[in-house]
Amino acid sequence: MTKKDIIEEVHQRTGLPRILVRDVLRTSLDIIKECLKRGEEVKIVRFGKWQPVLRKTKRVKHPTSGEMIQIPPYVKVVFKPSQEVKKI
Structure with missing residues (x-):
């Protein structure tokens, strides 16, 4: 389903x-994005929550050269569905 379908x-x-x-839909999505950029959790009761999670620095092997490189810390957004949504 696309935004147009919704x-x-x-x-x-x-x-x-x-x-x-x-x-209304555009404004709602903009508000959610702004909150996540500020590091805030967005929770919609009986649906789920979006949560920014800080991923730590890690060292990995470069696939082509084989040398060890360091990936800097970054923020990833995680969605956790509510119990109601999990049942679907």
């Missing part, structure tokens, strides 16, 4: 104008 489905179920639904 907009159409919400429009069909609620009768709200597509443009309004699109703007």
Whole structure:
């Protein structure tokens, strides 16, 4: 399902104008992204939570040269579904 499909489905179920639904969805997604950039957890009850997790520096072997290289620390976003969503 794409963002366009979600907009159409919400429009069909609620009768709200597509443009309004699109703007609300875009704004909601922008807010989620901004919170994650700030390092905050985003939790939607009965759906799940997005959580930024800091990955530590690690040393790995370069696949072609075979030399050991160091990967700097980075932030990865992890999604944990709620119990309700896990049952699907």
